[in-house]
Amino acid sequence: MISAGIDIGSRTIKLVLIEDGTVTDSATTDTGFQPMTRAREILDTSGMTPHRIMATGYGRTLFEQQMQADTVTEIKACAAGTFHLYPEVSTILDIGGQDVKVIRVGKKGRVVKFEMNDRCAAGTGKFLEIMSDNLGFQLSTFGDAALAAEKTIEVSSMCTVFAESEVTSLLAKGEEPVHIARGLHDSVVRRAASMIRRVGLDGPLCFVGGVAKNPCIRALLAETLGTEVVVPESPQTVVALGAALLADAMR
Template identity: 60%
Template structure:
């Protein structure tokens, strides 16, 4: 039985295909303004028997594809992370436009979670906008923040107000790298606060697109005072989990 999992997020779509519970193919594309058309493109030419959707667009997918099943993002990410890190007891997932913290028990079941999906603050979108304001590409932003000589406090987490604050700091001649570090630190404080509120303990896995940012990974680890585990492909965890849940149902 070949099973697929598709994660239709706000910024990107990931597809993972498994056979006998082993990954045989992965694909990724931008969500764009028409997620179902993009989902069809990413699935084009891919062979599978069953598919399970997750992410914010999962219900649209279920309507468009009658044979599809769905699973919540929380359960999908938990399943995907535990496949790669069986010891994981907590997950921090920061994507393009939402972030979530998840606490697991020893069996990998979700015990408690918190999700921020009503504001761009503390998400990849926030970091992307701030990088643009400072003249960095997204790939440059994390390393630039790591290279800063000192921390700089950013008072606002609201994207609009933070933009104004950054503009003011630039006008005062503040170092760009220090501003970048301050912005990263503000996101980390919010993320670690979410982990603390769900009572996260034990090994923590950082997933989602923002986990590819080296400054975010280091700062989260420093704040938690422990190693933070990062999957080889952190954006694929939701799709991987959905595929594995589908496979286990067969």
Template identity: 60%
Template sequence: MSKRFAGIDIGSRTIELVVIDEKKEVLDSVQANTGFDPMAEAKKMIDGVAFDRIMATGYGRNLFEISFNAATVTEIKAHARGARALFPDVQAVIDIGGQDSKAIALFDNGNVKKFEMNDRCAAGTGKFLEIMAKTLGFTIEEFGQAALKGQNGLSISSMCTVFAESEVTSLIAKGENPREIAKGLHTSVIRRVAGMVNRVSAQGDIAFTGGVAKNPCMCALLEAKLGRRIRIPDDPQQIGALGAALLAHESDNS
């Protein structure tokens, strides 16, 4: 019987589970909200799912290792492996999730060459965009579309969530167009992410993973700012789990 390998990515907002076979083809994928008890949610996800080996990644991977006696891998390696599986020629990965953002440069063989990570504040993360969207009265799904319709965008001077929220509230009170505010906020995030990409000296095409890759304005602005082709998976939130599953498979055969 063919072996099955699972990868689970326990993020701050969602948990993804991907199961592959020995040919590295995806057999199953599941997503759930992380909730207030990530390990309880993770247990619900893996119960009833058949696999021979599982590897965990994401911010909750160490808890998963203790709770389920599983191997773990960093998000950096997991996203790098998952991205290269889908786009074998990419030289870099941008991963923007709920609580952090990462820029990863790759060697020709797909291994991680250099990375930079923002995990000390919400600036440039999905959480920042979520809070700003709510302040402007948009759903997170509407936010990117609204920003795309902005023209030049208004300058947002602060990337601290608290101060940026206050700045946005002030701009609303002045009667500024919400679309222009939205465009300005997206532009400020892009400057931060582009700076990370430049500092890791990433070259060539870039894979964009994580939930924020679903935002069309972020994708358009990134491509324009960096002057590079941005490659977006069909489901960018699954890439960490896919990478972990692939690494579970490869460690089993090493």
């Protein structure tokens, strides 16, 4: 019996399939301008017909209306997926395309506290994408470049619009793009670390979401928080995994 978890995010759609408690397949695609069409396509491409589908993410309500599916919040799905992978972890940082979430879990992965920033792009994947473009970097190499920087130029604004203006001003003054890049990464980590401290951190931090692939963010988090930062092999599909596990538990 196959269960599916589908995470319909603002930037990407992630699918995880589980059969008899074991992950059998996963896939990721861009959300695009027609998220429901893309969601159906990713399900069709899998070649599987799930017995039960659990949807999460920004598009979960629309998906529920158009498909036979249950829904769950991203917070609960993220906690379930992380607990499955790292039952010893009690604090999770999830930085996605449009929001930042910090989740504190208790016994059996139960959510006990969380904090979320979804009101602006500050500190999100979208913020890093815009800044990398402004500085002339590919997003895929932005983190590596920032990590290798020998100097940090502080960027004080976290608002995307104001940060763009500040970056333009710094470039006009002759500052090196790579040094500005390091400063932008520092600002993202400072914001995330502040949220983590408010939620609470005891032991290693699990870092999930697409931004968890950024090596500079990972390194700066470990340095700033003074703790181990664990990153799953596929950090962007952890929420979909949690949704699939929750669907599987309903059999």
